[in-house]
Amino acid sequence: MADHAPHPSQGWTAAGYVPPVIAAALFVIFLQALPTIAGGGTLRYGFSWVPSLSVDLSFFIDGLSLTFALLISGIGVMVMLFSGSYLKGHPQHGRFSLYLVSFMLAMLGLVLSDNMLGLFVFWELTTITSYLLIGFSHASENSRRAALQALFVTGFGGLAMLAGFLIIAGITGTMELSELRGMGDILRENSMYGGILVLILLGAFTKSAQVPFHFWLPNAMAAPTPVSAYLHSATMVKGGVYLLARMHPTLSGTDAWLWSLTIFGAVTAVFASIMAIKQTDLKQTLAYTTLMALGTLVLFLASPNPYAITAVATFLVVHSLYKAALFLVIGCVDHATGTRDARRLGGLMRQMPVTTVAAGLAALSMAGVPPFIGFIGKELLYKGGLESPNAGPILIAATLAASALMFAAAGIVALRPFWGSADRMPDPGRPITEAPWPMLVGPVLLSVLGLLFGLAPHMLEVNVTTPLVAALLGDPAKAKHLHLWAGVNAALILSLITFALGILLYLLHTRLRDALEAAGDRLFTFDGLWDGFLARLGRFARWQGGLIQSGILNRYLTTVFIVIALGLASAMIHARMGPGPIAVPKPEFKHLVVFALTFAGTALTIITTSRIAAIAGLGVVGIGVALIFIVFSAPDVAITQLLVEMLVVVLFSVAALRLPVLPRRSAPRERVFHGIIAATVGTLVTLTLLGVVSEPIDRRLSDFFEIASYPDAYGRNIVNVILVDFRAFDTFGEVSVVAVAALAALALLRQRGKGGRS
């Protein structure tokens, strides 16, 4: 079950200590922006990147982006410290650290980017780094499948989002998110609003794993535990929530926004909470509670109500703190015992007291028990539901169900492994001990913060939630206060109901799990649908490939020449080239000789039954062409033609002479068909050439080269001067193609030589 075997302890390497140092430095830098943002200001930095496409690297810091940046870099420090110890001695530790740091930078870019295309680039970078991290144990097929699934699902959403961005930019004329904030009315009244909303929601819902795109997230738990803690709970999956929050001022306020977010969020939250109870792997339990949190955040972003938005701001932070802590706790447990199975773990309190305390504190915040910040978060959610005019009952019902199930899940994760009985514990073959300090710093600090913010909510309110609400609603005065004790009100009563339900669910959870397990087998799974979709896609690709790629050279050539004929014919029709008077110049003797030679070569190629004679005949045609160049005084082209022709004959002979002897010529019908194609192409090419020659030739370029060749480039051979000086960059492209083509051919031939059929 463990995704990681413990390694002999070694000293800390650069792969271990560099990442947390980078993250800590970034965290300190972002902290310095805090006073400005808390004071109601915003910051913007930028420089041009691709000005012709209005792609800029511009960064915008307001309450929303700063909160995310602090979470990403702050939790980054903890997770990177943790993984430095967790993966110590792993042969690919360096690679892991590189991926993790790259991810962090991409994620920071995503939340700080002001330019929509810049945001898209960073968005896709997080997708790619997430792919690499999920597939880190690349020897496991399960990991590879999960990585690819996450890549496809979120990559698809990213492309939809890009399309949405482009439409927005087309309507408003700006790529900068900070400028879009005031343009909401233009977009909401535009007829494309529905399309934009669907595209943006596709991006957000795939990234934040909303039902029915949720299935990749539980599978992504194939990644090492620090990755799950960091990407797939605290940061990356919140990318979709960030997008919705960022777009809130621009796109919200319509019924379409309200109901789509409400329905998808509510379904995700409730579905995920039920699934969380069903899991036996603790990591899977946490994955589903993450889904539940994401659903809740989406649900509450639906409403423009200040309470709901304040609740989003608070719950965002609350969830990141306790969820990252709990994932890291599970990592510690897994590290020490080698299992994450909820049915077997128990009684770890004595061996792992510090982990137990961290788990307990984080779980209490998750369960929403006072005086933890989780309680305040939950109260605000209820308050937001009570204050929302339209979807209020749905909000309250979904929150109640999800919070009660979350309470039970907190118990499963934090109570059972530490307090329960140790009878069914597997023997890890070594004494179970506390994890080393770098692994404990994260869980302890994060869970203590949950308590600290609960006792002093003012700290969080001033620095985080108020600026965040201001960023969404445009006015810091709309932000609601965070209170631990708000008097006896409806929200408090709902909280008490939650606790009662939660305790009941916890006591019943083993029975519930069995019932769900039995029911689950009869239900279809989204995972299965996905596999079916991929299989069908593969079948379609095979069918289509077979249709286009027959593998028969004859057919390819027939297709090529028919397309040439059609192209020429349509060009002639388009240019209205009639069969008008064609001035055929009076042929000289040398012209007739060249014609006779070329004609003889062609005739030989067609008539002969010997392959070598046919190749020689083709060579003769080539020499005839070279002679044409000489007659019309183009020696460079003629020499090249002659040499190429010679080499082609050699290459062709080498290949063709080893083919089996043809038993008979092709059927007469086929020959007639090919003859018609050949005659058509020949006639059309001749007519085109005559048409081209009958027009006056534009000599401006030739004149320029003739005049400039010697004075500017010191060369009298214009062809060569053009090749190596005036058009040197083109030539460089051509020789690159030549070199790459040769290497590709070499690779193909070598593969065949090894017996692998291509």
Added chain:
Amino acid sequence: MKSIILTTATRIIVALLLVFSVYMLLRGHNEPGGGFIGGLIGASGFVLYAIANGTSEARRALRAAPEQIAAVGLGVAALSGLVPGLFGNAAFAGKWLFLGATPDSKGFPISNIIAFDIGVYLVVLGAILTLVFALEEEI
């Protein structure tokens, strides 16, 4: 199939072809010739050698692997294109130096252009020989 006549004649012809290919390369700027043509002639020489003596002999005569020659050629062409950048010109611009120039004579010209053409020569030579040798050996 080994022909004593072909083998004997090849010795002289190949030598002539190779010298001729370099000649064509160097004179290319003013007379018909240049890197493409020179490379083709040089490749023809080695192809002839391979036909007469077999590819393993031809590979030995060539000393370096043909794909490496092509890669080096590409590198030379790219570098010569980047040199003008050092003088603040656009990439692939021609830079000339006339050694020992006097008012009467323009001196001995050298430029990044000839380096570029040598790169082209090497790519063409290497690429064609890569193909021919591989075909001869694998089919």
